[in-house]
Amino acid sequence: MRKAVPVVLLGVLLASAIGVWWIFGGEKQPALPAPSPHDDLDLVTALLDGAASEPPRDVLLAGIDELYVARANDGFVVAIGKKSGTAHTLASLREPAHGMALAGGALWVTTSHAVEKVPVAGGEPQRAASGLARPRAIASDGTWLFVVDVDPDRRGMTHGSAVVRIPAAGGEPTVLGKSEGEIANVALDDANVYWADRLDGSLVSIPKAGGAPHVLATDRGLPGFVAVQGDAVTWVEQRSESLWTMPKTGGPPRRLVQDFAGFANVVVDPRGVFWTNEAAVEGVFHVLTVGPAGDAETVSAAVDGVDALASDGERLFWDRNGVIAGVEGR
Numbered sequence: 001m002r003k004a005v006p007v008v009l010l011g012v013l014l015a016s017a018i019g020v021w022w023i024f025g026g027e028k029q030p031a032l033p034a035p036s037p038h039d040d041l042d043l044v045t046a047l048l049d050g051a052a053s054e055p056p057r058d059v060l061l062a063g064i065d066e067l068y069v070a071r072a073n074d075g076f077v078v079a080i081g082k083k084s085g086t087a088h089t090l091a092s093l094r095e096p097a098h099g100m101a102l103a104g105g106a107l108w109v110t111t112s113h114a115v116e117k118v119p120v121a122g123g124e125p126q127r128a129a130s131g132l133a134r135p136r137a138i139a140s141d142g143t144w145l146f147v148v149d150v151d152p153d154r155r156g157m158t159h160g161s162a163v164v165r166i167p168a169a170g171g172e173p174t175v176l177g178k179s180e181g182e183i184a185n186v187a188l189d190d191a192n193v194y195w196a197d198r199l200d201g202s203l204v205s206i207p208k209a210g211g212a213p214h215v216l217a218t219d220r221g222l223p224g225f226v227a228v229q230g231d232a233v234t235w236v237e238q239r240s241e242s243l244w245t246m247p248k249t250g251g252p253p254r255r256l257v258q259d260f261a262g263f264a265n266v267v268v269d270p271r272g273v274f275w276t277n278e279a280a281v282e283g284v285f286h287v288l289t290v291g292p293a294g295d296a297e298t299v300s301a302a303v304d305g306v307d308a309l310a311s312d313g314e315r316l317f318w319d320r321n322g323v324i325a326g327v328e329g330r
Helices: 004-025 040-052
Strands: 058-061 066-070 076-081 089-094 097-102 106-110 115-119 126-130 135-140 144-150 163-168 174-179 192-197 202-207 214-217 224-230 232-239 241-249 254-258 261-271 272-279 287-290 296-298 309-312 316-320 325-326
Touching: 004 309, 058 097, 058 316, 066 097, 066 163, 089 115, 097 144, 106 135, 126 144, 126 241, 163 192, 174 192, 174 202, 192 224, 202 224, 202 232, 224 261, 272 309
Parallel strands: 058 309, 097 135
Antiparallel strands: 058 066, 066 076, 076 089, 097 106, 106 115, 115 126, 135 144, 144 163, 163 174, 192 202, 202 214, 224 232, 232 241, 241 254, 261 272, 272 287, 287 296, 309 316, 316 325
16 A cells, blocks of 8 residues: 555656646647637528428318318328318328418418419319429418428538419419528518528518518527518527517517427417427427417417417317317317
């Protein structure tokens, strides 16, 4: 034991000497640059921008009398009577749906490279548009289709995308706007199209007929999903996991609520804003809304997952693996 003490002391002294040399005389590591406000934007965008490669999920829409589901597992587009619960198949798609809109007596469904028209009254589906790169989100007013088309060949951290307008009766697409990053969705009112450019942090509107874009807000924190209801535009900011709103005509943005579990399946109707938590909380998911105190308020029972959420303006419905349920009291 007495002979071991000098060895231990020698080891301690040697380690100390190496540490002193490393700090004062060794090769210095280059100093890290000061954080840029765009550093986290680039990183998070790289993560979020993979949405185009995510496996498809069911897509759900609520009409007046029926619910419409584009099922991811078999490509069937199904109509379900809201009162009767009776289901019937409208179409069988060769590819899973990525987006769906209801307008003009038809469902407009985006697949890998095309838009399919599925009449809700029955009849064979028709190819409404083809030759698109990677169509994803879609909205329609019955006269026009507004599609987010993602560039699949774009190299680098992000996928570029464009908002294109296509006549519902058929015709060539017209590009209304572009982004260096992936656009989550498009929203419509009577006159304009709205979307968020998450890469540059802006909220944009443009007339349906085309023209110069109008920037409603800038320097937002990874804006994603956008909705329009009445005189307001509402959007999700993923950097702060919060929901924001502002007048469509312009004005200061106002935060509605923050929810660190994230926002998924967001829908907006005359009653308010509803969503499901993006990440499980204690292993379960809920449908939530903005509470009176500006917090996230639960409006549903706990479930093991939600694939899609839809509103008919009076009631909410959710889909899980093709099974539809309604939110009680909503």
